[in-house]
Amino acid sequence: MDTQKIPGVRAFTPVRGSWIAPLLALTLSACALQKPVNVSNEAQLTPPTPSATALLQLPPPQNKIVAAVYGFRDETGQYKPSPNSAFSTAVTQGAASMLMKALRDSGWYIPVEREGLQSLLTERRVLRAVAEGTQNGNNGVPNLLPASIILEGGVIAYETNTRTGGLGAKFLGIGLSTQYSVDQVTINLRAVDVSSGAVLDSVSTTKTIFSHEIHPSYFRFVNYYDLLEIEGGYTHNEPAQLAVKEAIDAAVMHLTVNGIKNNLWQLKNPEDWNSALIQRYLTADRNEVVTVTPRQAADMDATATPAQTQ
Structure with missing residues (x-):
């Protein structure tokens, strides 16, 4: 159909999307070309936890303690939530290796290999066979170092979403929201005397795992027909294995x-008992002791049976 010009009226030429499409293409290409962080970098040592730093600062002992670790397993039975994986555990299965490293770093213990004992015994049989095949035959294999204590325990609890929350606001199409969640892992470590089987001490430590998300957004009509919407996001999840390592280091301390x-x-030097590091952990231990008030003691005596009060 032919159109006629009307005098005094300018012809309208739609320009929808003339500049929005290139802008969106540029934004998406910039996001796609971003290089992943810490992927091509070379491997580094695991960062030390605060408790691991404290272990390295412990005063020296009078005599080092030979300690054996037969296993330090995940006793929670927790799996990662769906849809991530129904067969992947939520807690690392390498807690025994973390415990061995913490014992070694403290300078107070001589950890001996017991988790891979069968492989060690097999290799010792190979050494004996080689020694018997020599001409002199006097190259005997020394005995294994016996342990004085056994360290038992494991990861006993992993609770998800112990605390959750968030906050958000929008004004004139510009918004920002944030959310966070807190998980919690608990480990137990106990020392057992090899000669008597008595439990010398038992310690439980708890570490929180913090995760948060920041989500900015922009929502605006650029004209009667076109809508511009831009969203972004940043998420930080504290590694669960570092939280388990921190709890183990604190338990050893x-x-x-x-x-x-x-x-x-x-201690090698008894004066080191008054060091700030040891006193700080003693204060933390005293603060965790549950005190019974006189009213609570009276209630406990009132509810006790005659056999218990005798």
Whole structure:
């Protein structure tokens, strides 16, 4: 159909999307060309936790303690939530290796291999066979180093979403929202005397795992026909294995300090008992002791049976 010009009226030429499409293409291409962070970099040592730094600063012992770890397993039975994986555990299965490293770093313990004991015994049989095949035949294999204590325990709890929350606001199409969640992991570590089987001490430590998300957005009509909407996001999840490592390092630290306090093992220099590091952990241990008020004690006595009060 032919159109005629009307005098005094300018012809309208639609320009919808003339500049929005290139802008969106440029934005998406910039996002797609972003290089992943810490992927092509070379491997680095695992960052030390605060408790691991404290272990390295422990005063030296009078005599090192030979400790055996037969297993430090995940006892939670927790799996990652769907749809991530129904067969992948929520907690690392390498807690025993973390415990061995913490014992070694403290300078108070001599950890001996027990988790891979069968492989060690097999290799020792190979050494004996090689020694018997030599001409002199006197190259005997020395005995294994016996342990004085056994360290038992494991990851006993993993609770998800112990705390959740968020906050958001929008004004004139510009908005920003944030959300967070807190998980919690608990481990137990106990020292067992090899000669008597008595539990010398038992320590439980808890570490929180913090995750948060920031989500900015922009929503605006650029004209009667076109809508511009831009969204972004940033998420940070604290690694669960580092939280487990921190809890294990703290447990080894508390177990060592409690052993010094209970005269299970001694410092090389008794004056080191007054060091700020040891006193700080003693204060933390005292703050965790549950005190019973006189009213609570009276209630406990009132509910006790005659057999219990005798």
